[in-house]
Amino acid sequence: MVVGYWRLAGITSGLACAAGALQAQLLVRAALGARHTSTLVHDSIITPFVLRPALAPALAVTAATPLDERWTAQVTLDFSTSTLERHDADGTTTGLGRVSTLAFTVGLRRPLGAGFAAGAGVGGLKYLPAGETGIFRSGAGGVLGLAGAVVSYAPPRVGGRWQLGIEARYDVHRFITPALRSEGFTSARTVHRIALALRAGRGGAAGAAGAAGAAP
Amino acid sequence: MLACSEPTPPSRAGTYGFEAGGDVFHWPAERLPVRFYAQPTGNLRFLVQHAVDSWAGVFLYGEFRGTLVADSTGADVIVQADSVPDVPPDPGAPVYACNEVTAVPPIDTNNRFTEPFHIRVAVLPGFTPAQVAACLRRTTIHEAGHALGLFQHSPDPVDIMWGPSGAAPITADGPSDQDRRTVELLYHTPPTVLPPP
Numbered sequence: 001m002v003v004g005y006w007r008l009a010g011i012t013s014g015l016a017c018a019a020g021a022l023q024a025q026l027l028v029r030a031a032l033g034a035r036h037t038s039t040l041v042h043d044s045i046i047t048p049f050v051l052r053p054a055l056a057p058a059l060a061v062t063a064a065t066p067l068d069e070r071w072t073a074q075v076t077l078d079f080s081t082s083t084l085e086r087h088d089a090d091g092t093t094t095g096l097g098r099v100s101t102l103a104f105t106v107g108l109r110r111p112l113g114a115g116f117a118a119g120a121g122v123g124g125l126k127y128l129p130a131g132e133t134g135i136f137r138s139g140a141g142g143v144l145g146l147a148g149a150v151v152s153y154a155p156p157r158v159g160g161r162w163q164l165g166i167e168a169r170y171d172v173h174r175f176i177t178p179a180l181r182s183e184g185f186t187s188a189r190t191v192h193r194i195a196l197a198l199r200a201g202r203g204g205a206a207g208a209a210g211a212a213g214a215a216p
Numbered sequence: 217m218l219a220c221s222e223p224t225p226p227s228r229a230g231t232y233g234f235e236a237g238g239d240v241f242h243w244p245a246e247r248l249p250v251r252f253y254a255q256p257t258g259n260l261r262f263l264v265q266h267a268v269d270s271w272a273g274v275f276l277y278g279e280f281r282g283t284l285v286a287d288s289t290g291a292d293v294i295v296q297a298d299s300v301p302d303v304p305p306d307p308g309a310p311v312y313a314c315n316e317v318t319a320v321p322p323i324d325t326n327n328r329f330t331e332p333f334h335i336r337v338a339v340l341p342g343f344t345p346a347q348v349a350a351c352l353r354r355t356t357i358h359e360a361g362h363a364l365g366l367f368q369h370s371p372d373p374v375d376i377m378w379g380p381s382g383a384a385p386i387t388a389d390g391p392s393d394q395d396r397r398t399v400e401l402l403y404h405t406p407p408t409v410l411p412p413p
Contacts, residue, residue, distance in 0.1 A: 042222070042223075042225065043225045043226075043276075043277070044225040045225075045228065045400055045401060045404035046401070046404040046405055047404065048225075049277070051277065086277050086278060092245075094245055094277075094278055095278075096277065096278040097278075133272075133273075133278075134275065134276050134277060134278055135276050135277075137273060137276075176223075179276060180276070183226055183276055184226025184227065184228075185223050185225075185226055186223065186226075187223040188223065189222055189223055190222065
């Protein structure tokens with residue numbers, strides 16, 4: 001009975017230590033900024049026109065943990081929302097309703113020195129239209145493959161525990177919807193997105209921050 | 217993951233005519249949504265809503281939207297009927313159980329329609345209410361197509377805008393691919409006639 005008690009206590013304290021170590025290694029960052037998205041659809045009926053989302057607010061939340069002194073593994077959830085717009089050749093712009101995107105990426109990041117860091121990742125992106133109309137009348141077409149990169153700068157000793165910084169995020173995916181296929185589009189279009197954001201992070205502890213190069 | 221070339225716009229070959237005597241009309245973006253009024257008779261409002269949804273659903277780029285309004289004052293399209301059976305449509309072969317006509321308004325000296333479009337629905341005798349309902353469901357979409365600016369009939373019976381001669385019923389249940397291509401082309405063609413004030 002006594003032996004069992006001490007064994008249980010040992011296991012419990014061991015788990016507590018492991019959890020504490022994991023917590024100390026985990027860095028959580030949030031970045032809020034603006035995103036530009038390139039053309040989703042280029043079509044021509046009498047005259048050419050394009051569809052693309054308007055400049056969108058973008059929020060990214062990243063959880064990262066150092067793998068060694070240079071590399072950090074991270075997962076990022078990214079959301080942005082804006083109006084889908086049709087831009088006609090005569091300069092007119094027509095709003096076609098709200099469209100949001102939710103992206104999930106896993107990747108690696110490493111410091112470059114002087115407060116800079118760079119990372120890359122892959123994942124998936126889902127379009128979330130407000131209604132099933134227009135190019136989304138038959139749905140958004142599932143999760144699209146995504147590849148991206150991020151460059152960040154965190155000035156040393158700015159923001160204290162909040163690790164303030166700025167970052168530029170770029171990603172690329174291929175876009176097509178079932179309605180566009182029905183219309184006669186036979187292949188997807190390459191879509192580029194770039195976001196500039198201010199970010200803040202917590203966690204990682206001093207040791208982890210040092211391992212990740214001040215966690216840029 | 218990335219292709220070397222970007223997709224080219226699809227060919228939209230295969231359309232029928234939509235102008236009337238050289239006049240081209242479609243509802244301009246600043247007049248959307250087009251306001252449809254349906255007389256409160258039977259399920260006429262449902263039929264008109266179904267017709268509006270059928271046409272709005274074929275557009276990819278927001279060229280047309282319509283809405284039902286409760287008051288005919290200020291409506292762009294007015295749909296009237298003596299009677300409309302409120303029963304499920306007959307699923308059998310289409311029969312010529314109804315008749316509808318769209319009155320395109322006169323054009324003034326400024327090339328502007330002077331009044332709303334009027335669609336008149338008539339039920340023919342000798343058919344079951346379900347057969348009439350099925351006929352009205354198809355024909356209301358057809359007439360709404362005229363009010364959108366499709367002033368000609370298609371020569372192809374698979375199109376909702378097919379113009380049957382004599383006592384032949386419309387057989388399409390909704391806009392076909394050729395209807396879609398034609399109305400898309402219409403809504404990207406510069407109009408020569410302005411909408412009613």
